[in-house]
Amino acid sequence: MAWKSSHRFARIAPRKARLVVDLVRGMDADEALDLLKFTNKRAAVFVDKILRAAIASADEAAADTENLFIKDARVDQGPTIKRGRAKDRGRYHLIRKRTSHITLLIEERTPRG
Numbered sequence: 589m590a591w592k593s594s595h596r597f598a599r600i601a602p603r604k605a606r607l608v609v610d611l612v613r614g615m616d617a618d619e620a621l622d623l624l625k626f627t628n629k630r631a632a633v634f635v636d637k638i639l640r641a642a643i644a645s646a647d648e649a650a651a652d653t654e655n656l657f658i659k660d661a662r663v664d665q666g667p668t669i670k671r672g673r674a675k676d677r678g679r680y681h682l683i684r685k686r687t688s689h690i691t692l693l694i695e696e697r698t699p700r701g
Contacts, residue, residue: 589649590659593642594691597666598634601686605631605663609690617643617656617694634690635661642694651696660693 598605608631612620617639624636639658647653666687675681 590693590695591642591645592693593638593645595634595638596689598688598690600631600688602663602665602688605688605690608632608635609661609663612658613661615658620658638690638692642692646694655697656694657697658692659695662691664689
């Protein structure tokens with residue numbers, strides 16, 4: 589069985605969030621939490637919260653939380669908030685504030701043998 593958790597419309601650019609998500613993809617859930625604790629990126633806070641929510645969902649379903657791993661992790665681009673700023677000689681420059689949809693899928697690792 590798999591459990592999914594996501595954060596939609598996260599106010600971080602997808603390119604920056606993908607750096608952190610690529611670090612934890614395929615890892616055990618406990619190892620990923622330890623890694624995220626010491627990762628010096630703003631996106632690590634978002635991914636940490638999403639992973640903890642997915643683990644809590646698995647715990648509610650009476651899964652063995654020691655054998656959980658991140659099966660799928662992805663970052664999709666959300667809508668872009670458009671803002672602007674006045675520049676020199678009466679010009680106006682567009683500022684794009686990008687958003688992300690971060691999704692994690694965790695699953696219980698089956699014992700071999």
